[in-house]
Amino acid sequence: MKKLGLLICCLLSSYACFADKLVTDPFASVQWDDMNAAFLQGKPVEFDERVKVKTPSFAENPMSVPVTVDATELANVEQIIIFADFNPIPLIARYYPSNTEAELSFRFKIQQSSPIRAAVLTDDGVWHVGGAWIDSAGGGCTVASTGRLVGDWADKLGNIYGKRWRAPNKDRIRFLINHPMDTGLVSGIPAFFIEELSFMTEEGELLAKIELFEPINENPVLTFDFKATNPTSTILMVGSDNNGNEFSAEFKP
């Protein structure tokens, strides 16, 4: 019995050490604990350099900060959550790369200097978190979109322009969707944003799904890499926004 008690003590103390080491945020952000609680569901968390978040260190244009998340060094990725600690709406996107490289690029609106994080859930139930610090003069989330100011957003809504590239063992698609992506933080303009996009093969196999949130930039430009796709098969995309508008696109080989 004593032995068992000792064992439990050892386990608890090693777990405590383990846990302590894991939750030390490299950016020492006061928001980290809240972010962890809000998005990472109490699962174990590791700050992991294999999750690369590439972005300039200064937000030249706070309305559109480019980010590439590359977690291709991790195997069996189930989900990638992207958030910025100090944004009024921190959650930027949730990506489910079923049959895809764990890599994506997007642009987002930043309200003030903040870490941007990519938390990558692997199939062992561990979140691997990478990030970068972005300095900003700010204001990206509370400024009306250009389309609202010019007034022509409705004419272009849902137009999609893009291209597909074939590389050995993978396909890359990049595209732009005309959409104001209103945050709801500008007086008199309710939140209006693309909520979800899904990608599948012509044969109906799901490649990936992404949920987008208010901070994604106006007229989003997104980049995805799909592996093991049939080079002669068309990649299909379908999606919708929070007002029920539906979008679809075809990326032919």
Place this chain on the structure above:
Amino acid sequence: MKVIISILICAFIVFIGITSVSARDFNYQLKANKVAKDTYVFVGKTEDFSFTNGGNIVNTSFIVTKKGVVVIDTGPSLRYGQQMKLAISEITDKKIIAVYLTHHHPDHFLGNQAFKGIPIYALAGTMSNIRNEGAAFTDNLYLMVGDWMRGTDVYEPTLTVEPSLISIGGHHLEILAYEGHTNSDMAILDHSTGVLFSGDLVFHNRTLTTPHANIAEWKKTITILQELPFTALVPGHGPVSNNKKVLNEVLDYLTWLDMSLKQAAETGLSMAEAMEIELPRRFLSNALLKKEFSRSIIHLYSSYENRVFTSVN
């Protein structure tokens, strides 16, 4: 012993007080460099805006004519403009009779308030650009250089000028209108001295900035400047040059930038990936290469993407 320690502590506190005051007297230390007969330049640092340099990263100039002094660009703040006037008065007791602004970027015109009462000339495009964007520029500079900006506000140019030949006090100044760095860039060629004031169409030993650039137009403009009969070139940023090599360097960078962004977009790189392109060694001697290249991607890359994308729905 205690007394000695107290005295030392007091002396130390006073010393700290003095040094911090001298760091906060907001003196740009402007020194007029003579570059040709009657012609002087305040050469700024080839740095980005900072709390340390107070925005003194720009070249401003003046020509002492028989009729009076002609000023070209007024610097980043009211304080800069005031100190510029003071430095000019140490060279000549002639009055300042005209100010010309090369373009609408804040480091070139926010010293205007110090020249109230004197005609301030700008191209029509620059005039409207200042009206539309001046206030936002001012806010941004307050953020980037802090208290050096105290009292600075937008003071618009008072008169528009068109491309023309102007004779003032024995100097024949040709006002030239181009575009490329912005949609309204003035250069001034003083035919009497052979000095070309290029504004920000030319940077020397410092990487070009592109927030309002049109690369194709800019390249055209540089080839026109190459034909002008100048003997000295005062760039918007960086040291004065006595040959055309600096123009070749500007053209070389613009051509490379254009090609690289086109190639990156055609290869399918994202913006953040394009920022990792290897930068040619020949540009490494230009200050802020990596930073300005990244900024240029933010400014310009979308237009290259749009040329590659086609309708997919």
